[in-house]
Amino acid sequence: MLTISQLAAYAGVTVRAVRHYHRIGLLPEPERDRSGYRIYDAVAVVRLIRIRTLADAGVPLARVQELLDAGPEVFAGGVQEIDKALHAEIRRLQNTRSRLARLAAGEHLALPQSVVDYLDRLRGLGVEERYIEMERDAWIMIAAQVPHSIDSVIAKKHEELDDPEMVKLYSLLSGALDWPADDPRIVEVADIMERLMVRAVEAGEVDADDGIDDQFVDLLDSTMVESSPHAARLLAILEERGWRGWTRIERVPAERLKTELPPS
Amino acid sequence: MLTISQLAAYAGVTVRAVRHYHRIGLLPEPERDRSGYRIYDAVAVVRLIRIRTLADAGVPLARVQELLDAGPEVFAGGVQEIDKALHAEIRRLQNTRSRLARLAAGEHLALPQSVVDYLDRLRGLGVEERYIEMERDAWIMIAAQVPHSIDSVIAKKHEELDDPEMVKLYSLLSGALDWPADDPRIVEVADIMERLMVRAVEAGEVDADDGIDDQFVDLLDSTMVESSPHAARLLAILEERGWRGWTRIERVPAERLKTELPPS
DNA sequence: TGGAGGGTTGACCCAGCGTCAAGGTCAAGC
DNA sequence: GCTTGACCTTGACGCTGGGTCAACCCTCCA
Numbered sequence: 001m002l003t004i005s006q007l008a009a010y011a012g013v014t015v016r017a018v019r020h021y022h023r024i025g026l027l028p029e030p031e032r033d034r035s036g037y038r039i040y041d042a043v044a045v046v047r048l049i050r051i052r053t054l055a056d057a058g059v060p061l062a063r064v065q066e067l068l069d070a071g072p073e074v075f076a077g078g079v080q081e082i083d084k085a086l087h088a089e090i091r092r093l094q095n096t097r098s099r100l101a102r103l104a105a106g107e108h109l110a111l112p113q114s115v116v117d118y119l120d121r122l123r124g125l126g127v128e129e130r131y132i133e134m135e136r137d138a139w140i141m142i143a144a145q146v147p148h149s150i151d152s153v154i155a156k157k158h159e160e161l162d163d164p165e166m167v168k169l170y171s172l173l174s175g176a177l178d179w180p181a182d183d184p185r186i187v188e189v190a191d192i193m194e195r196l197m198v199r200a201v202e203a204g205e206v207d208a209d210d211g212i213d214d215q216f217v218d219l220l221d222s223t224m225v226e227s228s229p230h231a232a233r234l235l236a237i238l239e240e241r242g243w244r245g246w247t248r249i250e251r252v253p254a255e256r257l258k259t260e261l262p263p264s
Numbered sequence: 265m266l267t268i269s270q271l272a273a274y275a276g277v278t279v280r281a282v283r284h285y286h287r288i289g290l291l292p293e294p295e296r297d298r299s300g301y302r303i304y305d306a307v308a309v310v311r312l313i314r315i316r317t318l319a320d321a322g323v324p325l326a327r328v329q330e331l332l333d334a335g336p337e338v339f340a341g342g343v344q345e346i347d348k349a350l351h352a353e354i355r356r357l358q359n360t361r362s363r364l365a366r367l368a369a370g371e372h373l374a375l376p377q378s379v380v381d382y383l384d385r386l387r388g389l390g391v392e393e394r395y396i397e398m399e400r401d402a403w404i405m406i407a408a409q410v411p412h413s414i415d416s417v418i419a420k421k422h423e424e425l426d427d428p429e430m431v432k433l434y435s436l437l438s439g440a441l442d443w444p445a446d447d448p449r450i451v452e453v454a455d456i457m458e459r460l461m462v463r464a465v466e467a468g469e470v471d472a473d474d475g476i477d478d479q480f481v482d483l484l485d486s487t488m489v490e491s492s493p494h495a496a497r498l499l500a501i502l503e504e505r506g507w508r509g510w511t512r513i514e515r516v517p518a519e520r521l522k523t524e525l526p527p528s
Numbered sequence: 529t530g531g532a533g534g535g536t537t538g539a540c541c542c543a544g545c546g547t548c549a550a551g552g553t554c555a556a557g558c
Numbered sequence: 559g560c561t562t563g564a565c566c567t568t569g570a571c572g573c574t575g576g577g578t579c580a581a582c583c584c585t586c587c588a
Binding site: 003 | 565566567568
């Protein structure tokens with residue numbers, strides 16, 4: 001008959017694995033010769049190869065035992081189920097391969113395609129890479145907060161970009177990263193923004209219910225303020241004119257303007 | 265920013281996993297708010313999603329860390345390697361699926377195709393299933409002992425089956441399982457075997473160097489003897505006529521016949 | 529004010545073996 | 559008969575990638 005290493009080699013497993021199967025009762029302990037060595041017959045070979053076939057399919061050993069000790073119809077059902085899982089796993093790995101390819105190509109993978117397309121459109125308009133990166137990080141955070149509605153939010157941004165004034169605004173903002181602190185062009189930016197805001201309010205496009213949490217809106221705004229000295233000046237100018245916010249624009253009633261000051 | 269559960273949900277991992285990555289230093293511990301809660305930024309999202317993409321590809325976390333902290337060319341090389349492994353894994357799973365299908369179809373998988381074909385040929389000759397099973401188990405043991413030369417051994421058996429006398433022999437042996445203990449047809453079997461042996465010796469086809477270990481040959485012979493009472497009688501008749509063995513046939517010189525008796 | 533639903537750390541548990549450790553056995557050569 | 563090297567034996571600990579309590583703290587809302 002066979003020694004344990006012959007058995008193991010033929011079935012393509014290690015000796016250690018065979019002994020493990022004995023301990024957990026998956027493979028019955030065979031007879032021993034007079035020196036205590038295990039000696040195996042063909043039945044053991046068949047069982048071990050069946051065990052490996054199922055285990056290679058990713059079936060836990062406890063389930064392998066159930067299946068091998070069950071009737072033929074239970075076994076067939078189990079095998080069918082395993083095959084389905086195997087098929088799903090193959091597709092998962094294929095999917096992982098394509099994600100890996102995107103990762104190698106330099107994509108961040110942290111954003112849905114719609115946002116990536118939007119950032120590419122900005123890039124196409126000549127917006128600087130530094131500015132795009134700031135936008136990207138903001139979008140990553142937004143997508144993390146409201147993954148379900150990110151596509152519709154982006155759709156709105158695309159519509160906004162159809163307006164040449166908005167395109168102009170972006171190209172100014174992009175360049176603004178290098179402006180001196182008191183650059184007068186910031187007023188031009190404020191003018192464009194105000195025109196855009198007025199138009200948006202008139203078209204009834206300003207809805208506070210975009211699904212993004214208030215605190216989070218404040219946070220994005222303050223991140224923006226920290227990113228550039230111009231941002232604070234810009235917000236101040238707009239606030240004088242009765243507007244508040246950046247991420248989400250609000251009209252501030254004139255009479256409240258003097259009493260309500262920003263907390264910080 | 266994001267809490268741990270928001271981060272985890274967006275990246276598709278559990279909170280526990282994120283904390284695990286912190287412990288092993290894979291994801292840097294972020295700032296805490298004043299109550300000790302971790303707060304995450306976009307950089308953490310990007311890193312976590314990269315971690316998951318690599319981990320989903322089956323990369324050990326230690327290697328993920330190496331890759332993410334390495335330069336772009338090392339990273340690219342690593343990713344390529346991982347992709348190769350992934351591809352190999354997909355093929356392995358596809359292979360496992362086909363083995364699984366064969367298992368479900370009732371195959372034993374413990375034998376190479378050549379032996380399965382050989383057994384099918386015996387079946388086609390009308391040999392009984394009980395006899396086939398005995399043969400199968402013997403072939404499993406032989407294949408386990410000499411996996412590299414099993415195909416050539418089987419090729420020889422196929423040639424033997426081209427001889428109508430051999431076919432007759434098998435059909436008799438198959439039926440012999442139900443013969444009464446003293447059935448005279450056993451002599452007919454012996455006659456056929458002797459004719460076949462004589463022819464084999466004349467053709468120079470008997471070579472002791474078939475790669476199968478002597479002890480193992482003895483073992484197969486004794487298994488055969490135990491399997492049926494006729495087997496012992498058959499061997500006895502042949503031995504009277506100067507032949508020894510079953511698995512491997514040997515001519516015994518006439519002068520040694522009287523002095524050398526079987527030990528048991 | 530208290531309860532739900534977050535968050536925090538820490539400790540133990542799991543499969544499926546790999547990897548020593550510390551020997552006993554067998555076959556072969558000298 | 560002795561040694562050598564390749565096997566065999568049991569037993570115990572280690573590893574990955576977290577899951578699953580436990581015991582407690584923080585925040586928010588009614």
